[in-house]
Amino acid sequence: MRFALAILIGFQLVGEVLRQILHLPLPGPLVGMFLLVTALVVRGDGHKAPTEIGSPLVRTANGLIAQMGLLFVPAGVGVIAELAVLRQQWLPILAGLLVSTVLGLAATGLVMHHVSRFVETRRRTLPAAAHHREAR
Amino acid sequence: MEAALLTVWTPLATTPLLWLAATIVAYAFGQIIQRACRNSPLAHPVLIAIAAVAVLLESTGTPYATYFAGAQFINFLLGPATVALAVPLAANLRHVRRSFHGVGLALLAGSLTSTVSGVAVVWLLGGDRATAFSMAPKGVTTPIALALAQEAGGLPALTAALAIAGGIVAAVVGGTVLRWLRVDDWRAHGFAAGVAGSGVAAAQVAPLNGLAAAFAALGIGLNGLLTAVIVPLLGLLWVAR
Numbered sequence: 001m002r003f004a005l006a007i008l009i010g011f012q013l014v015g016e017v018l019r020q021i022l023h024l025p026l027p028g029p030l031v032g033m034f035l036l037v038t039a040l041v042v043r044g045d046g047h048k049a050p051t052e053i054g055s056p057l058v059r060t061a062n063g064l065i066a067q068m069g070l071l072f073v074p075a076g077v078g079v080i081a082e083l084a085v086l087r088q089q090w091l092p093i094l095a096g097l098l099v100s101t102v103l104g105l106a107a108t109g110l111v112m113h114h115v116s117r118f119v120e121t122r123r124r125t126l127p128a129a130a131h132h133r134e135a136r
Numbered sequence: 137m138e139a140a141l142l143t144v145w146t147p148l149a150t151t152p153l154l155w156l157a158a159t160i161v162a163y164a165f166g167q168i169i170q171r172a173c174r175n176s177p178l179a180h181p182v183l184i185a186i187a188a189v190a191v192l193l194e195s196t197g198t199p200y201a202t203y204f205a206g207a208q209f210i211n212f213l214l215g216p217a218t219v220a221l222a223v224p225l226a227a228n229l230r231h232v233r234r235s236f237h238g239v240g241l242a243l244l245a246g247s248l249t250s251t252v253s254g255v256a257v258v259w260l261l262g263g264d265r266a267t268a269f270s271m272a273p274k275g276v277t278t279p280i281a282l283a284l285a286q287e288a289g290g291l292p293a294l295t296a297a298l299a300i301a302g303g304i305v306a307a308v309v310g311g312t313v314l315r316w317l318r319v320d321d322w323r324a325h326g327f328a329a330g331v332a333g334s335g336v337a338a339a340q341v342a343p344l345n346g347l348a349a350a351f352a353a354l355g356i357g358l359n360g361l362l363t364a365v366i367v368p369l370l371g372l373l374w375v376a377r
Contacts, residue, residue, distance in 0.1 A: 008216035008219045008220055009219075011219045012215045012218075012219050015219070025368035025371075026287070026368075027280070027284065027286070027364070028283075029214070029215040029216075029218035029279065029280075030280055030283060030284075030360065030361075030364050032215075032218070032219040032222075033218055033219045033220075033222045033225075033357075033360070034361065036219055036222035037222040037225050037226050037229070037357075040222060040226035041226055044226070057223065060220070061220035061221075061222075062220075062223070062224075064217040064220045065220055065224070068217050068278075068279070068335065069163065069166075069180075069181055069182045069185075070159070070160065070163045070182075070210060071213050071214045071217055072182050072186075072214070072279070072282075072296050072300070073159050073163055073182060073185045073186055073189065073207070073210065074159060074204060074207035074208065074210050075211060076183075076186040076293060076297055077186055077190055077193070077203060077293075078200060078204075078296075079186065079190070079293045079294060079296070079297045080190045080193060080194065080200060082291050082293055085267060085294065086294075089258075089262075089263045089264070091261055091262075092257065092258040092259075092260075092267060093258070093263065093267060093271070093294075093298070095257050095258075096253075096254050096255075096257040096258040096263070096268075096271045097254075097274070097298055097301055097302055097305065098305060099253055099254075100249075100251075100254035100257060100271065100274075100275070101250070101274075101275065101302045101306050101332055102305070102309065103249045104246050104247075104249045104250030104275050104331065104332035105246075105306050105310055105313055105314070105332035105333065106313055106317055106328075107242075107245040107246045107248075107249040107250075108242045108243070108245060108249075108324075108327060108328040108332055109242075109313075109314040109317065109319040109324045109325065109328035110245075110317055110319060110324075111238070111242040111245040112235075112238045112241075112242035112319075112321070112323065112327050112328065113319040115237050115238040115242065116235050116237070116238035116321065116323065116324070117321070119237050119238065
């Protein structure tokens with residue numbers, strides 16, 4: 001368990017160091033997450049899930065993710081320092097929140113639905129295309 | 137009575153322990169309320185906890201810096217928790233292989249629409265740059281959104297509130313909007329929830345269908361990566377204007 005937490009913090013540290021060295025505009029923990037995904041995928045054989053359910057890393061990760069809500073509270077309380085911004089710009093904030101969330105949701109759902117349907121019908125009518133895909 | 141309260145309060149108010157405990161109690165309180173509301177996404181424990189702590193700070197006249205001195209220990213765990221998101225992402229990455237085109241194009245469409253429309257609406261209605269870049273990453277899971285807002289010159293606290301509020305909007309209207317658009321595919325419902333509403337909306341759709349849960353987890357992770365590229369680019373555009 002402690003070792004698993006060390007892996008997470010270690011990857012975060014490596015991400016932070018890479019960010020500094022390469023002047024990446026990305027946050028350190030995100031670089032660390034990308035590195036850990038790569039490591040997990042490379043270690044897996046590519047067919048079954050690269051992460052076993054019972055492993056300490058999976059248990060620690062799931063435990064942290066399950067309690068993630070608690071971790072946002074300190075940063076979120078900082079909104080009391082931004083109350084002036086909220087009061088002044090409530091209309092752009094509220095409109096931006098509603099419009100961009102609904103548009104993003106609709107765009108993702110529509111594209112996913114229609115593209116996968118298109119690909120699946122083509123795969124059924126054109127076996128050669130399916131073959132080509134399997135080969136890759 | 138009041139004097140007795142003060143003698144307890146005065147030394148406690150300056151130790152980190154008090155605000156550490158207050159944060160955890162406020163969150164537990166939020167979870168109890170959500171359970172009492174039959175897990176409605178409207179009663180989100182994080183929003184309840186933020187409001188409760190904010191009211192407590194205002195009523196006791198405690199500055200945010202004093203509060204954060206205690207709560208920073210919780211805040212620190214956000215880093216490892218963000219790295220931990222790699223585990224569900226890696227576990228669900230195999231779904232990409234089977235719906236490669238759908239996932240790739242939908243991710244691109246959803247991520248661009250969400251970030252660009254957020255910045256555009258704020259700008260059109262007269263909001264300033266800091267507000268626009270607090271809005272831009274709000275579709276992403278909160279720890280990543282926080283870090284991206286900080287990087288691009290937004291207000292991280294505002295982003296944290298917006299990310300959760302956006303997740304609530306997506307959780308409440310998501311199913312209805314998608315059905316209205318005649319999207320009847322669980323993979324699309326799950327992926328859209330993950331991309332547009334991150335963890336909050338994913339929690340709403342995940343119990344409905346296993347495939348939806350997997351695609352929601354995939355949407356959260358992949359959108360985090362793509363938005364991390366889009367938001368800094370948008371930031372450069374606004375400076376260049």
